[in-house]
Amino acid sequence: MIEPDKFVRWQIDHLQAEVAVAGARSPASANPLAERIYRSSWFRFVTQHLQNFYWTVTRLVGLGYLHDGSLHKPREAKWHEPAPLPVKLLAPVQFAPLQRPRILFDVTLSAHHGATGIARVIREYAKGGAETGCGVPMIVSKSLDLTPAYPQQMPGRKLTIETGDILFLFDWMGNDPATFIRLMEAAVRKGAHVVLGLHDILPFMYPGLFPADTGPALRTLVDRGVSLADGIVTVSGSAAEDIRAYIVEAGLPYRPGLGIGWNHLGADFQDGEPAGGVDPKLAGVFQSAPVFLMVGTVEPRKGHRTALAAFDRLWRDGAEVRYLIVGGMYWNARSIGEEIRTHPEFGRRLFWFDEASDADVAYAYRHATSLIFASLSEGFGLPLVEAAKFGLPIIASDIAVFREIAGDAASYFEALDVDSLAARLRESLAGKRIPPLFPVRTWHESAQDLFALLRSENYQLALPPHVSSPASLAS
Numbered sequence: 001m002i003e004p005d006k007f008v009r010w011q012i013d014h015l016q017a018e019v020a021v022a023g024a025r026s027p028a029s030a031n032p033l034a035e036r037i038y039r040s041s042w043f044r045f046v047t048q049h050l051q052n053f054y055w056t057v058t059r060l061v062g063l064g065y066l067h068d069g070s071l072h073k074p075r076e077a078k079w080h081e082p083a084p085l086p087v088k089l090l091a092p093v094q095f096a097p098l099q100r101p102r103i104l105f106d107v108t109l110s111a112h113h114g115a116t117g118i119a120r121v122i123r124e125y126a127k128g129g130a131e132t133g134c135g136v137p138m139i140v141s142k143s144l145d146l147t148p149a150y151p152q153q154m155p156g157r158k159l160t161i162e163t164g165d166i167l168f169l170f171d172w173m174g175n176d177p178a179t180f181i182r183l184m185e186a187a188v189r190k191g192a193h194v195v196l197g198l199h200d201i202l203p204f205m206y207p208g209l210f211p212a213d214t215g216p217a218l219r220t221l222v223d224r225g226v227s228l229a230d231g232i233v234t235v236s237g238s239a240a241e242d243i244r245a246y247i248v249e250a251g252l253p254y255r256p257g258l259g260i261g262w263n264h265l266g267a268d269f270q271d272g273e274p275a276g277g278v279d280p281k282l283a284g285v286f287q288s289a290p291v292f293l294m295v296g297t298v299e300p301r302k303g304h305r306t307a308l309a310a311f312d313r314l315w316r317d318g319a320e321v322r323y324l325i326v327g328g329m330y331w332n333a334r335s336i337g338e339e340i341r342t343h344p345e346f347g348r349r350l351f352w353f354d355e356a357s358d359a360d361v362a363y364a365y366r367h368a369t370s371l372i373f374a375s376l377s378e379g380f381g382l383p384l385v386e387a388a389k390f391g392l393p394i395i396a397s398d399i400a401v402f403r404e405i406a407g408d409a410a411s412y413f414e415a416l417d418v419d420s421l422a423a424r425l426r427e428s429l430a431g432k433r434i435p436p437l438f439p440v441r442t443w444h445e446s447a448q449d450l451f452a453l454l455r456s457e458n459y460q461l462a463l464p465p466h467v468s469s470p471a472s473l474a475s
Contacts, residue, residue: 095153096133101193103135103454104161105168106183107149118199121235121265121382122171126150128447135168135451142179144186163191166454168233169225170197177221184228195454196229198222200239200379201246209301209377211331222246227253231459232260233450235380238401240461247463259459264405266446267385269362278363282326285351286367290429291322292395293368295361295383296375297330298354303374303397303415304336308343308350310422314429315345321429325352326364365390370428373397376415381405388436395424409438 110122129135130150137149138159146159161167167187169180187194201222204215226232226247234240240262247254285291292311298304304325311323323345329337340352353360365371371387373396384405387394396402397415411427411434413420441449453459 093127093130093150095130095150098136098153099133101164101166101455102162103129103166103168103451104138104146104159105129105135105197106140106171107137108140108171110171118171121199124266124268124443125170125447125450128444129451131444132448132451134448140179140183142176144179144183161187161190161192165192166195167192168195168197168454170199170233172218172221177217177224180221181224181228184225188228193230194228195231195233196222196225198232198234198239198243200234200236201242202377202379205242205246206301206377223250223252226258227255229258230255231258231454231457233453233459234260234262235265236262236401236404237460238404239379244461244463254463256465258463259457260461260463261453261459263446263450263453264441265380265382265385266441266443267382267389268443269358269365269386269389278359279353279356282353282356282360283363285322285324289320289322289349290369291324291367292370292372292425292428293364293392294323294325294327294372294374295364295386296327298325298327298336298340298352299330299333300336301376303376305339306416306418306421307372307374308339309418310425311350313418313422314425315349319426319429321425322349322351324364324368326356326361328354361386362390365392368392370395370433372421373402374415374421375399378402384410384436385440388438388440391435393428393433394436395421395428405438406436407438409434409436
């Protein structure tokens with residue numbers, strides 16, 4: 001667990017940095033109205049994040065029961081409804097005959113959005129389901145019309161939920177929870193088996209680390225969805241324990257025999273050098289000096305500021321070492337981006353590629369000295385298994401889920417502790433590297449295990465006996 005006082009200092013420092021960056025971009029005071037609007041919006045920003053900050057600290061020190069969500073209502077959510085045939089980003093597959101019972105799973109958002117994070121996970125499972133005949137990836141409209149994501153999988157056939165189907169909802173990603181809940185209710189009425197997929201519940205466990213509306217919307221989905229689900233599946237044992245603890249502590253109603261299972265993610269990269277062209281600028285980073293790599297979105301909880309401070313110490317001591325960041329900017333990270341781009345070493349020993357192809361990422365994994373994963377919280381930690389796929393040593397923050405995934409096959413440092421990370425970097429430069437010897441499954445293997453778990457219902461965690469009346473299912 002992160003030390004609360006250290007986390008408090010980190011949160012305050014980050015908020016001050018964000019406000020400072022915003023102040024530097026303030027509109028000209030010659031326009032009093034624009035200035036008032038600007039200051040008002042940043043007042044709301046600061047007060048919102050101070051509230052999130054309070055919530056997160058109370059959770060860290062074990063006082064999370066002091067807030068129940070009543071002070072933080074989500075804004076009215078909208079259903080992000082894409083075009084009906086998302087064939088552009090879904091990989092081509094060879095279809096196998098459909099197996100029974102069918103596993104219907106939503107890919108509404110991930111079929112259209114970036115190739116990283118949860119979207120990548122969903123698309124890999126969509127491909128695996130279609131190739132094996134285990135699953136039917138589908139697009140869900142706000143009116144609950146269902147369209148196969150791969151039209152070729154069910155040519156000329158309308159997709160409807162049938163008795164005995166397994167409905168697996170894992171592609172929430174901030175979409176309107178009310179539509180998901182209505183779909184779950186409809187599936188229960190039709191005699192389908194409903195499984196709620198949750199990557200994690202971190203957005204409402206630690207709301208100060210995520211966009212303001214994400215936690216309340218996810219909490220709405222979980223609070224109602226748990227009462228409708230026959231099972232819950234997540235990506236790690238750590239996330240499953242969090243979910244079980246929340247259900248019990250919050251006193252949520254749930255169906256008798258509800259279990260919680262998890263399935264670790266996979267990693268696929270081709271052996272040898274990537275076939276696609278590698279950005280020559282990225283390849284040039286590796287021409288001299290050891291390169292430490294961070295992969296993933298740039299946002300406060302990912303630990304880029306801690307890592308940069310650790311490298312500053314090494315550079316001041318004369319170490320010839322490079323720090324490479326591969327990942328786009330995400331939420332609440334303007335000050336971090338500003339620090340990186342205005343750093344004296346930017347372009348010399350500090351590099352940031354906010355857009356990178358799979359070939360670029362594979363090249364970076366293959367040629368780096370070590371991966372750094374400095375995150376404060378994760379549901380899984382996909383870069384860990386991707387690095388292990390290449391045999392790349394790992395330096396990671398000492399959080400429970402990373403211990404679960406990598407075990408002793410990583411070098412750990414205390415989260416947010418610059419001295420601790422700097423020490424691990426120096427050890428790596430001195431030749432002390434722990435090879436990442438832990439099993440890594442392919443995406444195909446991970447998908448097969450997921451569908452087997454959904455069919456067998458052999459969930460790893462059970463909830464205590466709980467007497468509750470079935471949730472009312474309004475038509």
